[in-house]
Amino acid sequence: MRTEERVLEIIETARGKRAKFRDERVTMAHGAGGKATQSMIEGLFAPAFASESLEQLGDAGVLPELGVAITTDSFVVKPIRFPGGSIGELAVNGTVNDLAVSGARPRGLTLSMVLEEGLQADELRSEVEAIADAARRAEVEVVAGDTKVVERGHADSMYICTTGIGTLDPRARLSTAGIRPGDRILVSGRVGDHGMAIMLSRGEFELGADIRSDTRPLWPAADALLDAAGDSLHCMRDATRGGVASVVNELARASSVAMVLREAAVPVHPAVAGAAEILGLDPLYVANEGVLVAFVAAERAEQALAALRSVPGCEEAAEVGEVKSEPPGMVLVETGFGGRRVMDMLVGDPLPRIC
Amino acid sequence: MKFVDEFRDAELGRALAAEILAAVEPGHHYKFMEVCGGHTHSIYKYGVDDLLPENVELVHGPGCPVCVIPMGRVDDGIAIAHEPGVIFTCFGDMMRVPGSNGSLLEAKAAGADIRMVYSPLDALRIAKANPDREVVFFAIGFETTAPSTALTLKRARAEGVRNFSCMCNHVTIVPPLRALLDSPDLRLDGFIGPGHVSTVVGARPFEFIPADYGRPVVIAGFEPLDILHAIRMILAQLDEGRCEVQNQYKRVVPWQGNLRALEVMAEVFELRPHFEWRGLGFISQSGLKLSDAYAELDAELRFAVPGVRVADPKACQCGEVLKGVIKPWECKVFGTACTPERPIGTCMVSSEGACAAYYNFGRFAREKEAV
Numbered sequence: 042m043r044t045e046e047r048v049l050e051i052i053e054t055a056r057g058k059r060a061k062f063r064d065e066r067v068t069m070a071h072g073a074g075g076k077a078t079q080s081m082i083e084g085l086f087a088p089a090f091a092s093e094s095l096e097q098l099g100d101a102g103v104l105p106e107l108g109v110a111i112t113t114d115s116f117v118v119k120p121i122r123f124p125g126g127s128i129g130e131l132a133v134n135g136t137v138n139d140l141a142v143s144g145a146r147p148r149g150l151t152l153s154m155v156l157e158e159g160l161q162a163d164e165l166r167s168e169v170e171a172i173a174d175a176a177r178r179a180e181v182e183v184v185a186g187d188t189k190v191v192e193r194g195h196a197d198s199m200y201i202c203t204t205g206i207g208t209l210d211p212r213a214r215l216s217t218a219g220i221r222p223g224d225r226i227l228v229s230g231r232v233g234d235h236g237m238a239i240m241l242s243r244g245e246f247e248l249g250a251d252i253r254s255d256t257r258p259l260w261p262a263a264d265a266l267l268d269a270a271g272d273s274l275h276c277m278r279d280a281t282r283g284g285v286a287s288v289v290n291e292l293a294r295a296s297s298v299a300m301v302l303r304e305a306a307v308p309v310h311p312a313v314a315g316a317a318e319i320l321g322l323d324p325l326y327v328a329n330e331g332v333l334v335a336f337v338a339a340e341r342a343e344q345a346l347a348a349l350r351s352v353p354g355c356e357e358a359a360e361v362g363e364v365k366s367e368p369p370g371m372v373l374v375e376t377g378f379g380g381r382r383v384m385d386m387l388v389g390d391p392l393p394r395i396c
Numbered sequence: 397m398k399f400v401d402e403f404r405d406a407e408l409g410r411a412l413a414a415e416i417l418a419a420v421e422p423g424h425h426y427k428f429m430e431v432c433g434g435h436t437h438s439i440y441k442y443g444v445d446d447l448l449p450e451n452v453e454l455v456h457g458p459g460c461p462v463c464v465i466p467m468g469r470v471d472d473g474i475a476i477a478h479e480p481g482v483i484f485t486c487f488g489d490m491m492r493v494p495g496s497n498g499s500l501l502e503a504k505a506a507g508a509d510i511r512m513v514y515s516p517l518d519a520l521r522i523a524k525a526n527p528d529r530e531v532v533f534f535a536i537g538f539e540t541t542a543p544s545t546a547l548t549l550k551r552a553r554a555e556g557v558r559n560f561s562c563m564c565n566h567v568t569i570v571p572p573l574r575a576l577l578d579s580p581d582l583r584l585d586g587f588i589g590p591g592h593v594s595t596v597v598g599a600r601p602f603e604f605i606p607a608d609y610g611r612p613v614v615i616a617g618f619e620p621l622d623i624l625h626a627i628r629m630i631l632a633q634l635d636e637g638r639c640e641v642q643n644q645y646k647r648v649v650p651w652q653g654n655l656r657a658l659e660v661m662a663e664v665f666e667l668r669p670h671f672e673w674r675g676l677g678f679i680s681q682s683g684l685k686l687s688d689a690y691a692e693l694d695a696e697l698r699f700a701v702p703g704v705r706v707a708d709p710k711a712c713q714c715g716e717v718l719k720g721v722i723k724p725w726e727c728k729v730f731g732t733a734c735t736p737e738r739p740i741g742t743c744m745v746s747s748e749g750a751c752a753a754y755y756n757f758g759r760f761a762r763e764k765e766a767v
Contacts, residue, residue, distance in 0.1 A: 048725040051732060052755060065498075068505040076737060246514065315397055323441075378620045379406040380443015385756050 056370065059083050074282030074328075075387030079291075097217065098295065100279050101143035103209065110145035112136060113204040121168070121198050123242040125234070125253030128201055129171030131330060134256045135281065136205040137179045141263040142277035142333050144213025147179060152186040153202040158193040168199065179258035181205070212267040219275035220296040224364040225342035227335040229262045229355045230255060232285050233313045233324035235331070241316060248319065250312040257331035261352045266335055269348030273341035280332045283387050286325040288334045289362075289372050290386045297369040302362035302384065305377040325374075326387055336364065403619030404442065412624040413447040419631040426452045427583055427720055428630060431573065432590035433460030433746065434618050440753065442620035452627065455720045456743075456750045458572045458676060459590055461537040462489045463742040463749055466672040467706040469565055470495030473534050476563060476699045477508040483526060485519040486534035488512045493745055494738075496706040500534075516548035516562075523552070523560035532695045533562045540592040542566040542684060543657035546664035549686070549693050561695040564685050566665065569593045570601050571682035572673060577609045581721045586630040588623065589615035591645045596661075598653025599643050606639040617645040664690050672705065675714025675742040709733075714741035717750050724754040731755060 060076070062084030070077040087095055094102040101112035114136045121128040137147035152172065156165065176183050234255040241248055259279065266274050278288040285307070289300045302325075309317075309324045317324045331354065337345045342360060349358040372384045420426060430436055436456045439445055445454055458464055470493055477484035477500065484500070491501040491512065504510040509529075513519050516533050523531035535545040545562065552560045569590060576582060589602055594615045602613045612633040616626035626644045633639060643649055664687060671683025686694040696703075708714070712734065713727040724730050724743065734740040736752045743751035 043725070043728075045723070045725050048731050055731070055735070064502075066502060066505040068501050070492075070501060080737075245518075311397070318397065318400065374443075376441070376443045377406060378404050378442040378444070378447075379409050380446035380620075382440050382443045382446075383756055 073387060074287055099143055100139040101145065103143060108209050110140050110143045110207045110209060112139040113202065114139065115200060115202040117200050118239065119197055120242060123254055124238050126256040127168060127171050128199065129168035130175040131256050132201040132203045133172055133175035133179055134258050134330060136203040137181055138259040138279045140205050140207035141260040142279045144210050144215045145207030146210055147181040147205055147207045147260055149182050149184045149206045150176060151204045152183050154188050155196050155200040156188065156190045157196040157198055158190055160198055164198065179260065210267055212271055214272040215274065215276050217276055217292055217295040220292060220298055220336045220364055221275065222298055222364050222366040223339050224275055224336045225339055225360050226300065226302065226362040226364065227337060227346055227349060227358060228285060228307065228361050229333045229349055229358045230331065231308045231310050231357050232329055232332055233317065233327035234310060234329065236328035237313045237316050246320065248316055250316055252310065252312050252316065255329055255331035257354050259331060259333050262333060262349060262355050265348040265352050266345055270337050270341040270345040273338035274335060274345065275338065276336040278334050280329045280334050282328050284326045284328055285334055286384050287387055293372050294370045299365040299368050300362060300372045301365055302372065302374045304374050306359055306361045308357040308359050325384065403621045405621065408621055409447060409624060412621065412628055416452065416624065416628055416631060417449045419628065419635060420449050420451060424451060426585050427455055428586045428588060428627060429455040429457045429584050430588040431457040431459045432592060434592055435588055435616065435623060438618050438620060438623060444620050444623050447624065455584060458718055459538065459569065460746050460749065461567065462493055463745045464567065464673045465493055465536060465565055466674045467496045468672065468704055471497065471706060472701040472703060473563060474500060474503045475702050476532055476695060477503055477510050479699055481530050482509065483522060483529050483531045484508060484510045484534065485513045485522060485531060487536065490534060490536060516545050520548050520552055520557060520560055523557050527559060529559060531560050534565065535562050536565045538567055538569050538593045539596040542661050542665065543596060546660045549664050549690055550660065552693060553690065561693050561698045562686065563695040566684040567671060567682055568684065571679045572676060573605065575676060575679050576719055577605065579719050581719065583720050584611060585634065586612040588626045589613045591615060591617050591649060594645065594649040596654050596657045599641050599649065599651045602641045606641060610639055612639050613641045615643045615645050615649055617648065674708060675712065675718060709740050712741040714743045717743050724751040
């Protein structure tokens, strides 16, 4: 007999289970950072490699016995240059940020480039310079590399992969399991700038706005937070693909807690808010390349926020919500209008709505 | 944002919510249907239902143009997309809707050249830029989007773009409403009328609802204050014993509609004898196809489409959910065979569908009631 209670139990059991990878082919949704990506990681990669560090599903892998964290990332952004940055700068910042939010000071990078036959030498030169500049700013050394060239049409100008290694900071006591009900949720800056800058620079919307990518290294922000909050800093994540919404959803699930966000407290550039309104997107789901989300014990949240705001580029950092115990695994948003809604994991690409 | 934030004012929202609370009769359970998917979206986005008394329930209607496309039409679209030389274009939301053998997104991964566009004119532009390819636009939507498809077809003909055609899935709003109202087990007290559709068709086409079926209709805008205001207006009608069509969205909707848009639609389209709706079955005179004058731009005539009718899975009870007869969890396949990741029926396809919403928020909604 199906009762409502029984049906809700079935749903919860299904949700609590590891996502299975059952798709026949890879679609663009598997790259969007939402449910399909999760099913691929949890259903295919994690079981295949059976690594304890990988099981944590953090932004970087931690090898405590060696005192290091290691991470890798590939960059396929289109167009390769956009307002506020380029693929080269992204390739450095994206990787060092995964280390920074794992509590590791970035030390070295390897660089691997896949180049398309016919690429202008000047374009390559300018990306190499961008990589060198970004590495200097992030205080990280490029220590090894590799190059491959593929026939015209097989890579869109260039793809870049970087691997980063960092030394674990002794102040850091970070883990998803460390998140507790009562923790405050901080974001280090305005959300949605990067994704919106890319979308508009593709020129598909005929929308013009001065929106620039926020790509920047986040170690200074992580460092300031570790200094101000010490072991009261429970967890950090880099809010890239899928935005802040995906980060809090993943963590709510991983830590079996609820998260409540206050929409009105989330800093959003007015132009990003306007473009998102027109395109039917929620800035909380839009990608960032220089925003971290931090979970800090309530008693240290104020100091942590003040420390964060003193870091250049993080002046608009804000406390945006709180961790609760119920309902576990869910993210709720208190809307500016005074209602509440559930903010779910992204299903598929954040495509503009048509109605 | 100027002229937007004013309609999202939390304080005015609380004031309207208090008026609504004062206007409802305790002990009476009110069910209002918001016809349009845009309203459903706003209700979730702003948490409007959170501000309503516990005995006012909003039922999500059949007005999501993506969700009502039946499997067979998706299959036909995919068949055209796989034809050699074809560039198949559609709106982004359409890509995820499952056919009997996968979605357009999966067809794209399997090699079909399927591109997302934001306007039918984008599709026409692609056709002009690729004269050696056949460009097909998969047109969907109610009267809201039909005029822009019509204008695009007019332009294609005027400019002699030979490699452009349209697979028309446009539908009209009144027939499905009538089908819902005709069902003997319907339990609805009033309708929040579709604001966007009404900008084109006006308020008059909805007059049959109070006249023939004795249910009030208030056409509403899409901001949260608009929706609360419309609910307040429906309650006032019930309270005062009135039953009529009112226009809350006067700043945009003219009573007569947009005559030029209606004219161009009448020129380019004609009614199909019947059209299939996911979850609702065949409804006569509810779909549009290209008129004879535009037949040369009709993708269904240009390409051999299988045109196979794929029945909705037997166990799917979207129709009953839409009519408010059963709750989502009472459907036999809900949560087991039919989930947001692998939806069967219309109510699970879009995150705004009644079943998808219940799947995601069900436990939370019940706990809220308990509080």
